Amino acid sequence: xxxxxxxxxxxxxxxxxxxxxxxxxxxxxxxxxxxxxxxxxxxxxxxxxxxxxxxxxxxxxxxxxxxxxxxxxxxxxxxxxxxxxxxxxxxxxxxxxxxxxxxxxxxxxxxxxxxxxxxxxxxxxxxxxxxxxxxxxxxxxxxxxxxxxxxxxxxxxxxxxxxxxxxxxxxxxxxxxxxxxxxxxxxxxxxxxxxxxxxxxxxxxxxxxxxxx
Amino acid sequence: xxxxxxxxxxxxxxxxxxxxxxxxxxxxxxxxxxxxxxxxxxxxxxxxxxxxxxxxxxxxxxxxxxxxxxxxxxxxxxxxxxxxxxxxxxxxxxxxxxxxxxxxxxxxxxxxxxxxxxxxxxxxxxxxxxxxxxxxxxxxxxxxxxxxxxxxxxxxxxxxxxxxxxxxxxxxxxxxxxxxxxxxxxxxxxxxxxxxxxxxxxxxxxxxxxxxx
DNA sequence: GAACTTTAAGACCGATCGGTCGTTCAGGTA
DNA sequence: TACCTGAACGACCGATCGGTCTTAAAGTTC
Numbered sequence: 138x139x140x141x142x143x144x145x146x147x148x149x150x151x152x153x154x155x156x157x158x159x160x161x162x163x164x165x166x167x168x169x170x171x172x173x174x175x176x177x178x179x180x181x182x183x184x185x186x187x188x189x190x191x192x193x194x195x196x197x198x199x200x201x202x203x204x205x206x207x208x209x210x211x212x213x214x215x216x217x218x219x220x221x222x223x224x225x226x227x228x229x230x231x232x233x234x235x236x237x238x239x240x241x242x243x244x245x246x247x248x249x250x251x252x253x254x255x256x257x258x259x260x261x262x263x264x265x266x267x268x269x270x271x272x273x274x275x276x277x278x279x280x281x282x283x284x285x286x287x288x289x290x291x292x293x294x295x296x297x298x299x300x301x302x303x304x305x306x307x308x309x310x311x312x313x314x315x316x317x318x319x320x321x322x323x324x325x326x327x328x329x330x331x332x333x334x335x336x337x338x339x340x341x342x343x344x345x346x347x348x349x350x
Numbered sequence: 351x352x353x354x355x356x357x358x359x360x361x362x363x364x365x366x367x368x369x370x371x372x373x374x375x376x377x378x379x380x381x382x383x384x385x386x387x388x389x390x391x392x393x394x395x396x397x398x399x400x401x402x403x404x405x406x407x408x409x410x411x412x413x414x415x416x417x418x419x420x421x422x423x424x425x426x427x428x429x430x431x432x433x434x435x436x437x438x439x440x441x442x443x444x445x446x447x448x449x450x451x452x453x454x455x456x457x458x459x460x461x462x463x464x465x466x467x468x469x470x471x472x473x474x475x476x477x478x479x480x481x482x483x484x485x486x487x488x489x490x491x492x493x494x495x496x497x498x499x500x501x502x503x504x505x506x507x508x509x510x511x512x513x514x515x516x517x518x519x520x521x522x523x524x525x526x527x528x529x530x531x532x533x534x535x536x537x538x539x540x541x542x543x544x545x546x547x548x549x550x551x552x553x554x555x556x557x558x559x560x561x562x563x
Numbered sequence: 564g565a566a567c568t569t570t571a572a573g574a575c576c577g578a579t580c581g582g583t584c585g586t587t588c589a590g591g592t593a
Numbered sequence: 594t595a596c597c598t599g600a601a602c603g604a605c606c607g608a609t610c611g612g613t614c615t616t617a618a619a620g621t622t623c
Contacts, residue, residue, distance in 0.1 A: 147620095150570055153571085169470065171382075171385065174609080176610075184571080186572095187571075187572065187614090188570075190571095191569075191571060195612075246473070248473070253469055255528050255532055256465060256466055256469045256470075256528060259461065259532045260460055260461070269532065273528075273529070273533065277529075304525065304529070304538070304542070308521045308522050308524065308525035309522070312517065312520060312524055313521075315469060315486075316490075316517070318472035319468055319479075319482065319486055320483060320486065324513075328513070329517070332517065332521075339552055357590075357591070359590050359598075359600065360590095362599090363600055366601090387579080387580065387581085388580080389580075397602095398601065398602050398603070399582090399602095399603095400582085400584090400602060400603075401601045401602065402601095403582075404599075404601060408582075409582085
């Protein structure tokens, strides 16, 4: 019996498992990974609380799988679309703006799953924290690589520091979601967009590579 | 009997009230304003749970007062020291770096009280949310005014956009605390510092106003 | 159809949540 | 002394927390 068999029981199980995970990520983006209680999740999905334990050993396992699910979503909705833009400055901008579009589209009711998870677990040791840290490191590493590509292609000046720029681009994108949710106003997204464009404009070898305001 | 009387009972009450608030801000910086449970707080302060209700009607009132306390701390530890630097670009930098010093000094065990509160309450309606939103708006407004001062003094080019810069400076400072806590490494603070210096250097009328790297 | 596996439900557990109650005690007033 | 006020306590409340146990039902294998 292989993993790819079509055992009707396992198919059913996998479906409800995925339905639960999707709801879990949504709920966690609002209430946080800790505020994501089994009771809330159960009623939201329409499943009995004890039914969870057929799929996950305990809440922590559920949290870890929810992170995995959210990471996949992040790649699908942000990284992959942005990578349709060819390497270079354009791809750096595409990555940043794909993130802003993801926020603006309100894919998750709470705005940003990872942001909530980072703030929540940055000082609580354990596997969840480690997984969240890895997600952040991966994301920063990804930006850094895309920036480095642009440098290697000669589209950014050679002494542009990819790690430094990765920090700045992430920071300028991250703040948008909190400010939008707390203070409202579309101006925030414009500022986040403009900030990165201005920053890159100062470092690009050919201003024509950048879109106008 | 005036408010300034020295009724020993009220003096005692005020002292324990302040001791509780201080602990509350510390705990909330770690566990969040919601994870700040009365039981945890009680044992941390060494007070019985029910004793709280002599001072606060309910948990929400305690949360609101904790925010007030944290706001005062923010002013005392960051704004006031930075304002010793005279108006201009120097004060803009002083404000940003005072914040980073506040983080680096680990004044609060959880890093940043307001950051945690913002992420937690950005989508939960109620007075706590409104108070947190006000705190953010005040902080952004403060940066904006300090930037505007620098423009008016001619230290920044006239078309520098204070609101835009306020967004960027806040974002570049905010990200530091999460990254430091989650990934560690002092390089993060250096990046946050350098980011703002570079940004201002591009807009200043006199490079001598800015410190070297 | 019997044996077995997987998903899911219901009843229930001890712990903890925010909060109320009546009481005690220290400090101040008459 | 008698009385009053404010701070703080222990006991207790219903609700909910994460989690366990037993059982039923659906699907697969022989």
